[in-house]
Amino acid sequence: MEKAIDKTGVKIGMWIFLYSEVLLFGGLFVLYAVYFHAFPEDFALGGKELNRIFGTANTLVLLISSFTVAASITAIQQRRKGLAIGLLVFSLLCGLAFLINKYFEWGAKFHHDLYPNSDLLLDSDPGFNIFFGLYYTITGLHGLHVIIGMVLLAISLVLVARNKISAERYAMLENSGLYWHLVDLIWIFVFPLFYLVL
Amino acid sequence: MEQVKSFYETPSPAGLTGIKAWLLTHDHKRLALMYLWAVFFWLVLAVFLGMALRLELMFIGETIMPPEIYNSFFTLHGVIMIFLFVIPAIPAIFGNFFLPIQIGADDVFFPRLNLFSWYLYMFGGLLAVISLFTGDGFADTGWTFYVPFSVTTETNVSLTVTAAFILGMSSMLTGLNFVTTVHRMRVKGMGWLQIPLFTWSIYATAWVQILATPVVSITLVLVVLERFLNIGLFDPAKGGDPLLYQHLFWMYSHPAVYIMILPGMGIISEIIPVFSRKAIFGYKGIVVSSMAIAIAGSLVWAHHMYTSGMSDVSVFVFSLLTYLVAIPTAVKVFSWVSTMYKGSILMTPPLFMSLIFIYLFTVGGLTGLVLGAAGTDIHVHDTTFVVAHFHFTMFGGTGFAFFAGLHYWWPKMFGIMYDFKKAYIAAVLATVGFIFHYIPMFILGMQGMPRRYYDYLPHFETGNFLAGFGGILMVIGIMLMFINLWASFRVREPASADPWGGTTLEWSVPSPPPLHNFVEEPKILEYPYDFSGVLARAAKNKG
């Protein structure tokens, strides 16, 4: 390699990718906005079915993991490999906790006959069905992104352990971190829109 | 110029041989050629599908195929032309090949991502082919996949839509690569206003690719989810609103028409000054209008929906905004024509095709105003008038710009020159055929013939017959053009580094270029279209 890696360029590339992710969810937020405008009462009713405690817990889990990922970058910059690994493992555990939490939450909904195309939803008001349609689509897609983010973090973790990521070269970790923060960002909006609507 | 090894002889990464040197390459030039052959394949296939449709419509009643096949054919024609030809053609082929060279870089910023995009493109194409032969036949929805039909039809919509999703991702990643390349890899000393116009147009296009494509991706995902899980987000019986599908779809697909046309405009902006031996008129105006088209083009999506039942306020607002897009487009046409005024014009096949582009595209653009105005649109909505309009812009515009670019850069890409005479004949044939093909469709549309219909009333027969006749002529012209280009591989008449007298950086390197593009440090002109050097050289050769 005759030329140095252009870190800023790599970061610009990653950010552009994140923009595309934002707009991917953006399409769903368009749907949310329009349907919320059409069925405010049904959305409030639907929001009451969701458990605020579960939602808040998941919000906290993601926020904390975002913090630990950001801290792991600081640790790498300060050449504290052990600390970085620890923080990344903790972040991965947070991601796992989020998914388990989500699993139980979805499970409870299924138990109450609230799933796409269920008899209960088909018989209830159209807005109620739309609320849950959006709920499953958006949280499902978000869950998928949590899984992708965890894979990226896990790869970074392995690279840190093998000294492929170091204080001189940590673009991979930084970009995985950015992706993870994006997952957090989207949840920051999903949480009030579904759990806290009145 | 001293002999240097071209990129054909130096694989990248080094050491790869044979087919591997192509399939695993990181070299933007090799990837561009790989796109070229794939795009050629799809273009020819889709041209023949279109031909079959026109043959079917030449006479009343069943001519060569039953109605179900007809429905699948026009869907397939649209899907291939849009997603596999018009969107990727110019950015992926010429953008890949010439964008790095024009800004003095040795490759794109993410070479491996570039290779990955090519594989996504091929995979998407493969899925489209698979969906032809599996399930209950190819989708029969038209390339727009409108709900509710796309959710309820028995045909293989899910796989087709997945193919479109993957092709969108490929296009988005290509855009990402180009934006980063333009920002970070310009040669030292090249400011923003010294970037050649083709690169500018690809840059503007890339932003649209990045910001608009994800919206259609999620929309297509929703169609698949609807088909498998019946969520009901677009189903009125379950509270959904099918119009929202159209909104989401056109949020991408209207900007996408600018993904299709902007790079074509970029090619024309390169060709016109070179063969007029005159600096482009209004360089800044063209740059600004490229960005303005990219931005304004994203605000007008709902003008595809005037008759869909959306609110009147919306019709009014979007009609008004639509007229705004006409302004930057007109700025460009004005600049091209003004560049030629009092220039010393050198007629060549690329210039000839560019002139055809300007003529056909202007017709396409002006008929677009008829459709952009809500009042007249209601009369001709969903008739063959619309079909003729967008073929004038997409084919008469982008298609001919693609042909012009192909003839302009062919000597650079392959180091060989083609036969001019046959190129002229082919272009004339294609154009005459084109006019015979689409002008009757304007008239038929005004008379009320709906698009996508399998059969029609007797008084539409003359027009349809003429359209079919023109179609045959056009296909012969296009095939002649390709055969002529192909023949250049047999004759192998070598082309010099700068056969046209161009000023942008790609003409300062050998034809075909070496692996790292530049033999010596590229020299940046103060102004990218300064022809004083070219003219001085020509004068010296004469005297």
Next chain:
Amino acid sequence: MNEHESEHILPYGFLAQILAGLVLLTAVTVGVSYIDWGFLNVPIALFVASSKATLVLLFFMHIKYEGMVIKVSFISTMLVLAILISFTFWDVAFR
């Protein structure tokens, strides 16, 4: 080319303060959601969410320390999203 290459090492304490801020805002948004503010419900929830997002963007994602390219393009992306949502309301709000 090197003007933005300098690295910003954010101390752990500072990151922890940001986290504390985020947790606090979460508590606020959950807290106010138990009270009915009428038509202000949604604006309040979105305002708090946007504040949280801004914190994450500026500090966890280092956008405060990035060059103009990222800042401008990020804001443009948000504008595009805002246009997509608001222009749709030309239709749905007047139907």
